[in-house]
Amino acid sequence: MKTLFILEFKKLAKKRMNTIVMLxxxxxxxxxxxxxxxxxxxxxxNGNQVNGSAAIALEKEYEHTYAGALTDQKISDDIxxxxxxxDDPANVSQDSKEKALNDSAYYxxxxxxxxxxxxxxxxxxxxxLYNSTFFAITNMNxxxxxxxxxxxxxxxxxxxxxxxSDWNFGTAEKEFWLNxxxxxxxxxxxGYHAGWESLMxxxxxxxxxxxxxxxxxxGTFSGEYQSGAxxxxxxxxxxxxxxxxxxxxxxxxxxxxxxxxFVIMGCGIQLVSxxxxxxxxxxxxxxxxxxxxxxxxxxxxxxxxxxxxxxxxMVSLTLxxxxxxxxxxxxxxxxxxxxxxxxxxxxxxxxxxxxxILELLPYKATQxxxxxxxxxxxxxxxxxxxxxxxxMRMIVYAVEMIxxxxxxWNVWKNHQV
Numbered sequence: 001m002k003t004l005f006i007l008e009f010k011k012l013a014k015k016r017m018n019t020i021v022m023l024x025x026x027x028x029x030x031x032x033x034x035x036x037x038x039x040x041x042x043x044x045x046n047g048n049q050v051n052g053s054a055a056i057a058l059e060k061e062y063e064h065t066y067a068g069a070l071t072d073q074k075i076s077d078d079i080x081x082x083x084x085x086x087d088d089p090a091n092v093s094q095d096s097k098e099k100a101l102n103d104s105a106y107y108x109x110x111x112x113x114x115x116x117x118x119x120x121x122x123x124x125x126x127x128x129l130y131n132s133t134f135f136a137i138t139n140m141n142x143x144x145x146x147x148x149x150x151x152x153x154x155x156x157x158x159x160x161x162x163x164x165s166d167w168n169f170g171t172a173e174k175e176f177w178l179n180x181x182x183x184x185x186x187x188x189x190x191g192y193h194a195g196w197e198s199l200m201x202x203x204x205x206x207x208x209x210x211x212x213x214x215x216x217x218x219g220t221f222s223g224e225y226q227s228g229a230x231x232x233x234x235x236x237x238x239x240x241x242x243x244x245x246x247x248x249x250x251x252x253x254x255x256x257x258x259x260x261x262f263v264i265m266g267c268g269i270q271l272v273s274x275x276x277x278x279x280x281x282x283x284x285x286x287x288x289x290x291x292x293x294x295x296x297x298x299x300x301x302x303x304x305x306x307x308x309x310x311x312x313x314m315v316s317l318t319l320x321x322x323x324x325x326x327x328x329x330x331x332x333x334x335x336x337x338x339x340x341x342x343x344x345x346x347x348x349x350x351x352x353x354x355x356x357i358l359e360l361l362p363y364k365a366t367q368x369x370x371x372x373x374x375x376x377x378x379x380x381x382x383x384x385x386x387x388x389x390x391x392m393r394m395i396v397y398a399v400e401m402i403x404x405x406x407x408x409w410n411v412w413k414n415h416q417v
Contacts, residue, residue: 004243008250018216022258025212026265032205033266036198037273047107056194056274062112063192070188075120076146079137082117085109086138099138116190123288124151127159127373148288149186156181156289159377173379176386180291188284195274196296197286199267200368203303207366209262210311211339214318216258217251218331221322221408244409248319255315256308263304287371292390294370303368306393310365313397314339316404323411339363356380365393 012018042055042062050058068074085091091105101110110117117134124136140146160169160177169177279297283290294302314335321331342361358364359378369375369389378389387395 004246005249005253008243008246009253012216012220012250012254015216021212021215025209026262029205029209029262029266030269032208033202033269034273036202037269040194040198043107043111045108045112047103047111053273058112059194060192060275060277063115063194066113066116067191068189070148070190072146072148072187075148076142079120079140079146080142082110082137083140083142098133098135100133119190119285119288120148123148123155125155127155127289152288153181156291159289159373169377169379170381172381172384173386176379176388177291177377180293180388181289184282184284184291184293188282188288189280190285191278191281192275193278193281193285193296195271195276196278196281196300198274199270199300200286200296200303200370202266202270203307203368204363204366206259206262206266206307207339207363209259210307210314210362210366211336213255213258213311214314214335214339215332217255217315218318218322218335219328220247220251220319222325222328222331248405248409251315251319252312255311259308259311263307267300267304283370287373287376289373290371290376292370292376292388299368299370302390303370306368306390306397307366309394309397309401310362313400313404314362316401316408320404320408320411323408359389360393360396365397 037056038052040052040055040059042050042058044050044058066078085101085105086099091101091109093100093102100106117137121134121136124140156177160174278285280295283292283294283296283299285296292299317338318331318335321334322328325331339362342358342363345358345361356378359369359375369378375389380387380389380392
């Protein structure tokens with residue numbers, strides 16, 4: 001069995017087409033994950049553009065300015081200091097009809113810290129609403145404090161009770177998410193986290209690696225049909241038993257090893273460039289209403305686990321198709337369509353069923369939803385229990401593997417020569 005496994009693994013690793021596909025994919029992953037680093041831009045206090053590593057260093061300096069526990073007192077003091085800028089006529093824009101800072105004051109006192117202010121201002125806005133003028137903090141009455149976490153709870157309640165007219169959260173789902181929120185520790189801790197934020201936004205790029213790996217293993221069984229070797233193989237002593245197992249194990253080993261190389265390269269480029277700072281900060285530094293009680297590191301690990309399960313599920317399906325179909329071409333067509341078609345499908349404003357299915361499809365499942373004000377609250381009520389979207393994705397692709405692998409083995413075994 002060991003010898004058969006090694007031979008099948010070498011067959012996958014040494015195949016010329018597989019080598020080309022993997023090298024091209026590795027190059028693309030490297031370029032795509034390096035782009036956010038090379039194109040990272042920060043404006044300094046004078047409004048001058050700073051790029052690349054210098055911009056990252058400057059961003060780290062800016063973010064440390066407001067680092068610390070986001071208590072109501074701290075937020076009230078910070079907003080009061082911001083509002084005090086408007087008391088000096090030299091800071092106020094004379095051209096704007098709205099209350100606004102002029103360019104000099106804006107770039108000196110506000111823009112460098114805009115990530116912090118987006119988080120604070122966004123907490124007081126309606127769900128899925130963004131306002132570039134930051135009117136919530138600009139016009140806030142601070143006489144009775146800010147009640148940051150009370151405003152957060154109010155925003156969550158609005159989200160749960162008024163998403164779309166034809167798709168409302170059920171009572172059980174509301175309780176499920178409110179229980180999640182109640183388990184999140186407050187006050188939040190804020191600090192520099194650019195590396196983790198950038199990495200989370202790039203996770204879906206690993207869908208390319210999954211697709212390339214599926215292409216490489218698509219000929220595991222169908223390649224034997226095409227070459228005509230199947231008649232000899234199936235008539236051999238272990239052709240219908242141990243060889244099938246060896247092929248499946250080799251395909252998984254090859255897939256996991258190559259995908260891990262892609263993950264190390266992609267994550268390494270980003271985290272080495274931006275730094276590991278902020279790994280222990282809560283995911284709420286990216287969205288105050290995020291319903292998951294995890295750190296940025298924890299969210300990243302959950303996203304990677306999901307990616308590995310999507311990989312395993314798609315490889316399992318590819319093996320089943322390879323065992324069923326007599327050519328690699330239709331296998332590739334089906335796999336490519338399954339991976340890429342969801343890219344062009346959008347969220348429905350009326351159908352919750354469609355949305356729930358769409359977000360489980362391969363490409364969509366590679367996208368982290370921890371900080372999405374809408375998708376982050378996707379729930380799947382099943383049999384009296386409710387599952388969050390992250391857990392549901394893991395279950396779906398684990399079940400896909402459990403179903404497809406035995407079927408692939410059985411189809412190969414029963415193939416008629």
